Amino acid sequence: METETGKSSAPQGRRGGIKFVLLHHGGCDSGGFHYRIDANGRVDAELDESERGQHPRSIGIVVEGDFDAEAPNDVQLAELRRLLLKLKLRYPAAELGAHRQVRGGVETTCPGRRFPMKALAEWSRTGLLDERDEVLRRDFEAQYSKI
Numbered sequence: 001m002e003t004e005t006g007k008s009s010a011p012q013g014r015r016g017g018i019k020f021v022l023l024h025h026g027g028c029d030s031g032g033f034h035y036r037i038d039a040n041g042r043v044d045a046e047l048d049e050s051e052r053g054q055h056p057r058s059i060g061i062v063v064e065g066d067f068d069a070e071a072p073n074d075v076q077l078a079e080l081r082r083l084l085l086k087l088k089l090r091y092p093a094a095e096l097g098a099h100r101q102v103r104g105g106v107e108t109t110c111p112g113r114r115f116p117m118k119a120l121a122e123w124s125r126t127g128l129l130d131e132r133d134e135v136l137r138r139d140f141e142a143q144y145s146k147i
């Protein structure tokens with residue numbers, strides 16, 4: 001869609017500009033999400049990562065369900081963690097956040113009062129980094145084991 005020259009560096013530049021991965025739930029009516037995770041854990045891309053979503057410099061993920069009323073299921077959370085790992089590899093500096101943490105917007109509970117945001121945020125600073133290091137180590141060994 002874009003010319004080879006001139007704009008070819010744009011995605012890379014934008015990648016460097018991603019500061020947050022923001023989580024939403026189905027009760028969020030704002031739209032503009034990059035990824036959607038349904039009740040069965042299926043992940044669909046709705047926007048290209050190079051496109052602006054609901055918030056600038058952010059990748060938006062919506063997990064279907066009303067998490068003011070109920071908690072997300074284990075399959076959804078497992079797939080969410082897998083997606084977050086992929087995004088961490090692409091955007092090392094991006095931090096995990098909840099929609100409700102965005103300042104200056106409409107007041108919201110998104111991604112819901114029963115969404116385990118605190119546990120996920122904690123994991124993003126510990127377990128996620130371990131998983132990322134494991135992926136990087138495997139990639140490294142795959143590249144060099146034959147030398």
Ligand SMILES: [Zn+2]
Nearest residue numbers: 024028099110
């Ligand atoms: Zn939201």
